[in-house]
Amino acid sequence: FKSELQHFWNKNSETKAIFIYRKNSIAQLPSYRIKDDYSPWGNPGGDRSLAHGESNENSFNSYGTIIHHQQKFDFLNSSVTAGFSLDYSPNTYKANYISINKTDDGIYDSYINHADSMLTDYEVDLTNVAGYIRADISPVNRLKLIAAVRYDGFNYDYRNNLGASAFSGAPDSKDKFHAITPKLGATYDFGKNSGMYANYSIGFAPPQVGELYRGVKVPTLEPxxxxxxxxxxxxxxxxxxxxxxxxxxxxxxxxxxxxxxxxxxxxxxxxxxxxxxxxxxxxxxxxxxxxxxxxxxxxxxxxxxxxxxxxxxxxxxxxxxxxxxxxxxxxxxxxxxxxxxxxxxxxxxxxxxxxxxxxxxxxxxxxxxxxxxxxxxxxxxxxxxxxxxxxxxxxxxxxxxxxxxxxxxxxxxxxxxxxxxxxxxxxxx
Missing domain, CATH: 2.40.170.20 (TonB-dependent receptor, beta-barrel domain)
Incomplete structure (x- = not known):
């Protein structure tokens, strides 16, 4: 669901508000979770015909809003755009154990789903707050300069529904990541559908939910x-x-x-x-x-x-x-x-x-x-x-x-x- 409201205060002033709702659920048997029972280093006495894996389902609802305002000025064809966004996404993740048969040719050809053997069962409330401001200016004809700065804050509220002895027994945790990132850019239009540009920016990517909350402890991943x-x-x-x-x-x-x-x-x-x-x-x-x-x-x-x-x-x-x-x-x-x-x-x-x-x-x-x-x-x-x-x-x-x-x-x-x-x-x- 997406709804958009737009208001023009005058020819140089515009405000826009966007409201978003998403519901998503993905069930899978991921190949990257498969572990062989036998390993020449870790488990030399293991069963060569057995592998371990999981069946999981990841679901979330997302409630978001984006509000931004643009103000144009007559001075050097300039403008300033400022905005704010808020996203709240409660997330649930469940995974249970599956045993996988491995043939002599190394092919995983079948599996048994052990629905009563839970590996992971947690809930995470993710809140993302962001704000930004951008300025555009054309000091000379055909040249456009931009300068922008953005703040992002991510808050994870993790609640584990399994005990400490479970495969994913990480204790309840609250984790925060935030950053201020700038951007500078210039574009020159030579006319006749030709031009050039240059950009400098700093980016920021926090750990994702699935990267943090798995195992018996919350890993010390840095953004x-x-x-x-x-x-x-x-x-x-x-x-x-x-x-x-x-x-x-x-x-x-x-x-x-x-x-x-x-x-x-x-x-x-x-x-x-x-x-x-x-x-x-x-x-x-x-x-x-x-x-x-x-x-x-x-x-x-x-x-x-x-x-x-x-x-x-x-x-x-x-x-x-x-x-x-x-x-x-x-x-x-x-x-x-x-x-x-x-x-x-x-x-x-x-x-x-x-x-x-x-x-x-x-x-x-x-x-x-x-x-x-x-x-x-x-x-x-x-x-x-x-x-x-x-x-x-x-x-x-x-x-x-x-x-x-x-x-x-x-x-x-x-x-x-x-x-x-x-x-x-x-x-x-």
Whole structure:
């Protein structure tokens, strides 16, 4: 549910209020919670055909409001925008134990749900209060400067419904995270659909509920802080037949929260010390004919641990795991003018190879996926067919490794779906 109120006091003054209600519930059998009973280091006498996991459900209601006011001034085409937001989201999380059968080929093929064996049962009241102010000014023609500052405060009120001896026996806790983050930016419009910009900002990301309240104690996770610098530009060429945008960035992270694969095969969130992300992102769109559109988007980047220790090992200066240096997405769209309403597109998705572990000892080779989409519109009706992973490639959406072994989250095989829609339109009288 979303409701919006807007009032114009005059041509230079506007106030807007937004009210939001959300209700969400997700049930899952997460692969990242699976632990093998046997481990050559942790449990060499364990059952090789047994693994442990959980069935869980995460639910929340969210009540929020956003109020902001914009005031424009005649002086140097300037304006000031100030706002306030409040979000209250009571959250419940329940998980029970499942025993999983593992074949000799290492495949988890079946499980038994032990509904009477609760692993986790808690409630968290999350309150987020934020305020911000932003100033825009144009000291010269075509140049726009912005300066902004934002405050965020997160309050978690955690109540555990299980005893101290339970798997998630962490005591009741109240945790607070807050930060003040600034942003500076400049944009210059050269005209004729071309320009450039530069931004400097500091970001803040507190630990999420699911990262904090699991196990027999509340982990000492720190909020992640990011400092980001970005310079970019855009240009339209050949009478708007081609459009190019490019951005170069560097982002330094402190206490970035990452998922670490533990020796028993489970995952645990930890702060990563210091990290560095830098690279270039670019996009190209070409319309050589009215019927054809070609687009290409890519990113070349490096993601490095500057200061990071994991399980007593120093991985400083190593590449971060699951961080490909090259990602690309390209698509050709054909809408023949002699068949009004018909379209067909071919999309290519590329993920370059990356290291599977922080030690940089094992590497995933990457993958390429082809998607084909066909559609036809006629008098309010639309029918479409999408063929995803058209070549039925075997690939992994996430590949990781540790001293325990390797873990792959398989991507979907070839998937064909067909849809039909009708759009109702009113007639003007």
């Amino acid at each position: 992640a802080d990011y400092t980001n610098t970005e310079i970019g530009g855009w240009v339209s060429l050949l009478k708007n037949m081609a459009y190019i945008d490019v951005a170069v960035y560097q982002m330094n992270g402190k206490n970035e929260i990452i998922s670490v694969l533990m020796p028993d095969g489970s995952r645990e969130n930890q702060n990563a010390g210091e990290t560095e992300h830098k690279g270039i992102e670019y996009g190209l769109t070409i319309k050589p004919l009215r019927d054809f559109v070609f687009r290409f988007n890519g990113s070349n980047a490096s993601h490095t641990f500057i200061n990071y220790n994991e399980n007593g090992n120093d991985y400083s200066d190593n590449e971060m795991a699951q961080a490909p240096s090259f990602i690309a997405n390209s698509e050709i769209i054909y809408k023949p003018k002699f068949i009004t309403g018909f379209r067909i597109s071919f999309e290519w998705q590329h993920i370059d190879g990356y290291y599977m572990d922080a030690a940089n000892t094992k590497e995933y080779k990457g993958h390429d996926i082809l998607n084909i989409r066909v559609g036809y519109n006629l008098k309010g009706f639309e029918i479409w067919t999408n063929v995803l992973n058209a070549t039925n490639q075997k690939y992994s959406t996430r590949a990781s490794a540790s001293s325990w072994g390797t873990s792959y989250s398989p991507g979907d095989p070839i998937n064909v779906n067909i849809g039909l829609a009708y759009t109702f339109t009113g007639r003007n009288k």
